[in-house]
Amino acid sequence: MSASAPPNRLTTAIGTLVSYDSDLREKRRKTIFGCIIVAILFVLSGWIAEAQPDVLIDKAGAFFNYIGDILHLDSGDLVFEAPGEWFWGLRRWLLSLGETLLMAYAGTFLGTFAAFALCFFATDNFCVSRLGKFCTLRFLEFARTVPDLVFALIFVIAFGLGPIPGVLAIAIHTMGALGKLFAEVVENIDPKPVEGIAAAGGSRLAQIRYGALPQVLSNFVSYALLRFEVNVRSAAVLGFVGAGGIGFTLLIAIRKFYNSDVSAILLMIIVTVMLIDYGTEKVRHRLIGREKHA
Amino acid sequence: MSITMGEPRSAMLSLDADGLRRHAALLRPDTAGRLVTSLSAAAMIAGLIGSLAYLGFSFTAIFVGLQRIGGIVAWMLPPDPQTWDNTRFYFHALGETLGIAFMGTLGAALFAFPLSFLAARNIVPNLIVHILTRRMFDTIRGVDALIWALIWINVVGLGPFAGVLALVTSDFGALGKLFSEAIETADAKPVEGVTSCGGGTFAGVRFGVIPQLLPVVLGQLLYFFESNVRSAAVLGIVGAGGIGLPLSEMIRTDEWQQVSFIIIMMLVTVSVIDLISSRLRLSIIGPAPV
The missing domain is CATH 1.10.3720.10 (MetI-like)
Structure with missing residues (x-):
């Protein structure tokens, strides 16, 4: 900074805003980039781990049925009853x-x-x-x-x-x-x-x-x-x-x-x-x- | 210091005696405390010996077992996958393991994140909702991932997908608890600031809580991915995909050179992952906050 002319307050404020804006944009770019990488890895790992969303949706009922099943006795009563x-x-x-x-x-x-x-x-x-x-x-x-x-x-x-x-x-x-x-x-x-x-x-x-x-x-x-x-x-x-x-x-x-x-x-x-x-x-x-x- | 070189020795001694008198309580042997310490140590050791005896430990059993371990270690050397096909298969299984871990962590986070707000007292002040969600997290967390794997195998069949779902369920409980604790300890002032500018509850959470939360959440996710x-x-080992299946098969069929090869693969992978994630954690959270 030069000592001869004190900077105008308005220009300082604008300068701050501009640098804040570019910082924010930089940060946002990084975030989006990170999200894209995570999404790619997610798809890739889904492919390797043989994820089957359709089976899950199909069988989601079966999971809750199973939770229900283990809470029932062979006689069909709820476990808490006996x-x-x-x-x-x-x-x-x-x-x-x-x-x-x-x-x-x-x-x-x-x-x-x-x-x-x-x-x-x-x-x-x-x-x-x-x-x-x-x-x-x-x-x-x-x-x-x-x-x-x-x-x-x-x-x-x-x-x-x-x-x-x-x-x-x-x-x-x-x-x-x-x-x-x-x-x-x-x-x-x-x-x-x-x-x-x-x-x-x-x-x-x-x-x-x-x-x-x-x-x-x-x-x-x-x-x-x-x-x-x-x-x-x-x-x-x-x-x-x-x-x-x-x-x-x-x-x-x-x-x-x-x-x-x-x-x-x-x-x-x-x-x-x-x-x-x-x-x-x-x-x-x-x-x-x-x-x-x- | 009040004592200088010139002063007679007796002054130093009297000061010592004075100090001894004033701090007598500190210097007296703490008999009661020592008794408690040594008694509890004795009880713990007795407990150890008792449980070892109850569990069937004996010198012969240990001796024979150690001998066999020695034999196994000798058979393990040198590590050797034997065929190129095996090597390819193991690397695929290792990739599967990483895939299961990644998908499991991220899936658990996706489910746990929204629900953790329900369990945070400063967001949802309703005591019943708070207790119910916390208990649910605790119950799910109390069941090991391997048990969840067995249950999911009953539902979706053998294979890595059951493993993914097992990690999602067990981490859902753990992450939900950690996230809601992080939300509860978040600073309330940013939220007040947003509210005082006319923001609603949602804006308060979005611009007041989440920016504080994200670094913590990302750091924990990295830890969870490692584990x-x-x-x-x-x-x-229970049939839910990944490197455990070939490993347990090779152990059961006495193919020790392949076992050691797989174990070394695992060790290398885990330390590489730990290295990467500690770098990432540093870059996300920055150097430790003061």
């Missing part, structure tokens, strides 16, 4: 639901423990060597990228049918997911307590125990609880590949059209998941609250 |  008959297998189902929860618990515990042991090797502040950090990170990435159901499929071959492959699959997946999160938490801690302990002659283990751990523990527990919620959901379907839990019962019920059983088991799973979400949320809020008070 | 690529990869 809860005793609806939940005829309650004892058996509760047992396998309990097994599912135990699988989620054991898998989360083992996975969290492994993640805890490994995460310090994957951080800049505590790693033993760059190469060790790189290898740990890649290993964790592998463990969380391969879906737990695939691990379960392989473990079922190795360990045989039953909950053992399920627990191990959950543990490995949890280790991968939590290891990365834990390492990020540890990298973001305040370095001063660690330096203090190092200055007082503390070993690496002492630095972790007294410098890092008090800062990260509540975060770790909070992440582990979140993971537990996720794991309850995935434990419920691990039975699809024979890895224990309620999934196998559900699979049989859906495949063989034991309609009212499907709704009963689904209801049990949904209620359990909701209760656990609610409970862990309560615990997490208390943990976070305690951290704030300290 | 859906992983979900779509296993939908094939």
